[in-house]
Amino acid sequence: MMMLQHGSTQLLCLTASSGVPLFTRGASKQLPFSVIGSLNGVHMFGGGQGVELSCCETEGGGRVVWRVFQDSVMLIAVSAGGQGGAGCSSSKVEEVRLQRLLENVWSCMVLVLGQDELTDVRNVERLKRDLRSCFTLIDQLLEERQEGILGHLTHCADSLLPPNPALLQEAVDGFAEAAESEFGCLVVHGRVAAATEKWWRLAPQEVVLLSALMRSLSASGSASCDYPVFLPKGSPTVAHRLLRFQLLPGADVCVLCGPTPSLHRAQSELVGSFWTPLVETLRDCLAIGERCLPGSVSMRPDVLAVLLINREARRSVSFVRTPTNHLPSEPPLPSKARCWELLKLFYIFSTTRYFAQEETLSVSPEERAQRGHHEDFVLGFSHQPLQCYLVTEECKSYGLQTPQHQLFLLTPLSVPTFALRTLATQTLSDIVAATGF
């Protein structure tokens, strides 16, 4: 399986019943047709023997993950290995990443096309053509382009905590109501800054998926949109309208609507009246940048990176500090991009080994029992681990969980290991005290 470029992932989509290829994405060099056929064949063979093949590892460190959705579509992810590479990277980590990818890709397909078209395939050629409209989102998932966006992995909404949340909350609520919607959301720098209560009742992966769609629409620089969207959990067969408005570059508001109001009317009658009074508030919000936290939260200098999850609200904030002032005597700090990577790896490491997952993995209980992400030894625990740490050649990592939160923290190697716990608890309480997150 060394046919793929190091570190790249290729995605294959076939019909589940007959193995007709529907599309392939990712990796500059496509796998030959014969390999695709074999990958499908071996899965089918398993099926014939009453075995569901879900994952395998190749000699070269590559991985293949299979999954059939709704008995109609088979997705296969093939990675060439070389991902991660940190001390905490294990084959399990890569498997979880790929499983998550397949779930998310399927959700994208439902979001754009609706479930009926995917499960009730009458005309394969037509389906192939229609599937092209999902490529924007799918490619975005494969590239994981934007640093600092972890929602695809955590299924918690990447959030930004604005300095003045009450005003924005009021505006989002009022705006959604005026647009005859209960679902409204303000996105700043690609992260949710405020949303209506009902928005948070959407399935977690829907919230994450809609955020991803908003980010891609926002990146195009367009002023407003009217997008038909199916909700993979809440409304897989009936499309809603996602109306999105770019208030300022980097700040977008959206609502999920029925047939009314029209985009034209919502834009000309509602956007200005609700949001013009808040221009300065929005600018303040944009000014906090990708730090995601208001200036009132001071971060200890020995914190390299943080991911904080509110388990009940299914939201997360995260940030990575730009590495600075490191002494020549010390080993070099990992780059910003590497910190994001390490944060993801440590998250998967902790949640597959020690921490409760039911909050962060969106599979049904039966599925979970079936596919069991936990490594066996954790199931043998009679208790629930609350903290864990890991020291690698690149950094030290500390995870801690409370009934409300999960915190994942990276520090430079220079921080003494015994100080990690205090640093983590302190960071958690600092953020919570200042923001109420």
Next chain:
Amino acid sequence: MAQDAPSSGSIVVADWHQCKDSKEYFSKILHKKRRKNFGLLESPVMPPHVAVDTVHYKIFISGKSGVGKTALTARLAGLNIPNLHYETTGIETTVVYWPVKLRENGRVLFFRLQLWDCGENTLRRFDHLLPACKEQVDAVLFLFSFTDRTSFDDLSNQIAKWTGTSVKLVVGTKFDLFMHCDVPERDVRDFQETWNLRVLRVGGEVSDGLGDVAPLLNCLAENLWHQDCVTAGSANRRSQQDTGTLL
């Protein structure tokens, strides 16, 4: 069919962006030599003693999938032009501000052109999108691609569907791919005569940003303004002071 469309440059000053006196206006739509991206809550702001009216228009971009609607929209707005064809899966609107000087009295106006781009395949899958695009539309740009004969042949069908709207322009995209040109000059000329419609051409690298798009935007502005004068008998009907959205 368009009745007596204004001849080019008869209403607005052509190539005004090259004149010295346009600098202070065009500088408002630029940022670090690139076009400025305005959010819906923003607009170009002139100093208080230079009062400029802004006139608002809605323009629909029509044409089959892959013809270059999204690319043209990005080009006109000075945004990044997509290299790959990703289908647009809904309506996306883009706002273009364009200052124009009227020939008749030297008056300057900001045209706020909101371009409505809807992916053709999605348009066919969902019935509610086309009516949304048609609502209070002021002009339609009909796109065909010089590399796709069928898109050119289909123009008459497309145009016939838009009887209510009188400002119509035809834009041929991918003019830069002359090696693959499938629509000879002669056919374009015949078409212009039959339909009495202007055909504009776009394609190729984006050069200095303004000279590239000026002919099309000026032509559009001219036609829209002319149309307003005809329907209202007064040039002031559409003008509205943008007090609400000035920052």
